[in-house]
Amino acid sequence: MATSSRYAFTWRLPMLIWQAAFFVVPLVFMAAISFWLVKNYRMEPDFILKNWSKMLGRGFFWDAYWITLWRASLAALVISLIAFPASYSLAYKVSESVRRWAVFFLIVPFFTSYLVRAYAWQVILAENGVVNAVLGQVGLGPFTMLNTGFGAMIGYLTLTLPLVIVLQTFSLSGVDRNQIEAAWNLGCSPLRTIVQVIVPSARVGLIIGAVFCFILTFGDFVSPFYLGGSKPPTLSILIIDTTKSGQQWPRAAVVALIMIATLFCTAFAAVSAAYRKRTR
Amino acid sequence: MSHQSAKNVSRRTLLKTAGASGVVLAAPMLNRAWAADPVEINMLAWYGHAEPDIVEEFEAQNNVKFVPKYYAGGDNMLALMAQSPPGTYDIILSDAEFVQQLNAAGYIQELDPADYPFDDFFPEFQKFPGHWIGDQLWSVMVRYGLLGVSFNTDVITHDEAMSYNVFWDSRLTGKVGHFDWHLPNLGQMSLLNGNDNPSPFDIDGAAWEAVQEKTLSLKPQVGGYFDYGGTFSSLKTGEMHAVCGIGDWITGVLQKDGAPVDSVIPEEGGIQWTESYSVGIGTEKGEIAKKFIQYMLSPAGQVRSIQMAAYPGLSPTKSGWAAIQEANPDEAKRSGLIEGAANDPIRLKREGRIHYRDIPRQQSLEDWNDFWSEYKNA
Numbered sequence: 001m002a003t004s005s006r007y008a009f010t011w012r013l014p015m016l017i018w019q020a021a022f023f024v025v026p027l028v029f030m031a032a033i034s035f036w037l038v039k040n041y042r043m044e045p046d047f048i049l050k051n052w053s054k055m056l057g058r059g060f061f062w063d064a065y066w067i068t069l070w071r072a073s074l075a076a077l078v079i080s081l082i083a084f085p086a087s088y089s090l091a092y093k094v095s096e097s098v099r100r101w102a103v104f105f106l107i108v109p110f111f112t113s114y115l116v117r118a119y120a121w122q123v124i125l126a127e128n129g130v131v132n133a134v135l136g137q138v139g140l141g142p143f144t145m146l147n148t149g150f151g152a153m154i155g156y157l158t159l160t161l162p163l164v165i166v167l168q169t170f171s172l173s174g175v176d177r178n179q180i181e182a183a184w185n186l187g188c189s190p191l192r193t194i195v196q197v198i199v200p201s202a203r204v205g206l207i208i209g210a211v212f213c214f215i216l217t218f219g220d221f222v223s224p225f226y227l228g229g230s231k232p233p234t235l236s237i238l239i240i241d242t243t244k245s246g247q248q249w250p251r252a253a254v255v256a257l258i259m260i261a262t263l264f265c266t267a268f269a270a271v272s273a274a275y276r277k278r279t280r
Numbered sequence: 281m282s283h284q285s286a287k288n289v290s291r292r293t294l295l296k297t298a299g300a301s302g303v304v305l306a307a308p309m310l311n312r313a314w315a316a317d318p319v320e321i322n323m324l325a326w327y328g329h330a331e332p333d334i335v336e337e338f339e340a341q342n343n344v345k346f347v348p349k350y351y352a353g354g355d356n357m358l359a360l361m362a363q364s365p366p367g368t369y370d371i372i373l374s375d376a377e378f379v380q381q382l383n384a385a386g387y388i389q390e391l392d393p394a395d396y397p398f399d400d401f402f403p404e405f406q407k408f409p410g411h412w413i414g415d416q417l418w419s420v421m422v423r424y425g426l427l428g429v430s431f432n433t434d435v436i437t438h439d440e441a442m443s444y445n446v447f448w449d450s451r452l453t454g455k456v457g458h459f460d461w462h463l464p465n466l467g468q469m470s471l472l473n474g475n476d477n478p479s480p481f482d483i484d485g486a487a488w489e490a491v492q493e494k495t496l497s498l499k500p501q502v503g504g505y506f507d508y509g510g511t512f513s514s515l516k517t518g519e520m521h522a523v524c525g526i527g528d529w530i531t532g533v534l535q536k537d538g539a540p541v542d543s544v545i546p547e548e549g550g551i552q553w554t555e556s557y558s559v560g561i562g563t564e565k566g567e568i569a570k571k572f573i574q575y576m577l578s579p580a581g582q583v584r585s586i587q588m589a590a591y592p593g594l595s596p597t598k599s600g601w602a603a604i605q606e607a608n609p610d611e612a613k614r615s616g617l618i619e620g621a622a623n624d625p626i627r628l629k630r631e632g633r634i635h636y637r638d639i640p641r642q643q644s645l646e647d648w649n650d651f652w653s654e655y656k657n658a
Contacts, residue, residue, distance in 0.1 A: 040385055041355065042362040058650070063657040119513075126517040144454060146519050147504035229504025230460065233656050241656075244352075245462070245649035247359040
């Protein structure tokens, strides 16, 4: 038993070292500097609560917090819904070969810089851009899409949709086909089969996909800044603003810690929901 | 070559040929050994100042190589200085309003005024505020620019742009952009409120309240807050029709690309940004740094500075004006570097319409920055 424990521990060791070196230690350091003082543009170790009271006591922090939370939640919901039909098709309606190629092409966008893709969207969404030019041909528009919440959402889709489709596809592919066939044999309509059989069975993967989407969009800087026009600023933009003026890294650390706490709570709640046993 | 002639190649000829070939082949190595490696000069500056269009001639003439560290904003510059040991940066380009802080922190060394051509400076710039403490010189101005109303000429006329009130025009709803830095934007709002004496940055509590109120009233017009790249693209794509807090340093570059944009100094006045060189404390390359500053103030250096690819600037020297008028008359005309021209910056300065960008004098930078964050969230 002891040998087997040591064996298991040895295999876990790289992950533990990685977590300690790249997550726990930086997190502790960040928590520490949130109490430090900035003097003449230089951080000095201290223990002051002013950074916390200053940030949490300001209306603009909470405005940024709620808009970030709202946008990330909306993105997780909308992108999961948009991804589902594509994932369903890939899982059940195409051959193994097509599915493999489709997954490959879903990964391809990650080969290019997300920032470059966001800049490309500027050209497409601008008032004299591609979309409005096409709509103009049928007498519609021009519509303002860039520097709006819609623009930011397009950026979030660019960032997370391929990932969510891949996660959902793997999850749906793992659903026991016998259950689906049994539902059909018992007279279930296709929609009811999806809602009552497939979605509950693939619940873990679907929730994990949504959680990844939430995490990535909650901390994203590129889309709200370059496609949303910083209007209104999200927490990631607030971090940039805070460090830019006066080099207030301790106050930026406060914002970052609140973001991490929010993501922890969301991830724990989502994972608990994903693995909760079905009651009926 | 015939068999007979090949046989006639003597041993001596062969040795001579081989020796000569050896010398020729080894020449690059010998040259490399004889020539000293270029001296590296560490420069801390805004983007563009150590690019080839500015420094290549000086580098070639003096066998030096600039190693730039680019920053974005005076706070960022001060932080980099604070976090670096003395001697890290040989030469520092800073916005003029931050020179006093560089000096107070002991990051720069005193300069000898006799080394620089102050007689060639326009009188307005000979004793630039903050660069001198009494007769002690700490920094030398090399270029400047003006911030006013920048706009799309297809949407707004020059006459309409002659007041900051144009930002509230109904045609610009959702089309006014902000360069995302509080100092130039709030400085312009302060000017609009009539705070031009002594300075839009030297205002009491009541005036500061009024500036905040005025700025907040602009919010419904605002289409976005942009960094350097975002400001360029939003004006170029026509997404924004007017931008607050910038000037020719952005629209001048876009004009060269044919974009229908321009900048004017409105009746309420404009803000001047100023860039100055200082020599870092602890550097062992003070002499070559001094020589570079002298080069940048020479007519040749000023012509390069005026036409800098990253963002154009104006010349503080009379010989710089003469040089650009000769080297590129169109650019001289475009940027107003012709005495008596409608956009002659010295004339505007003498009319009292130009105010130096500064840090807030009666509030803290934190107060202004906090309000800017509130405004962006409003």
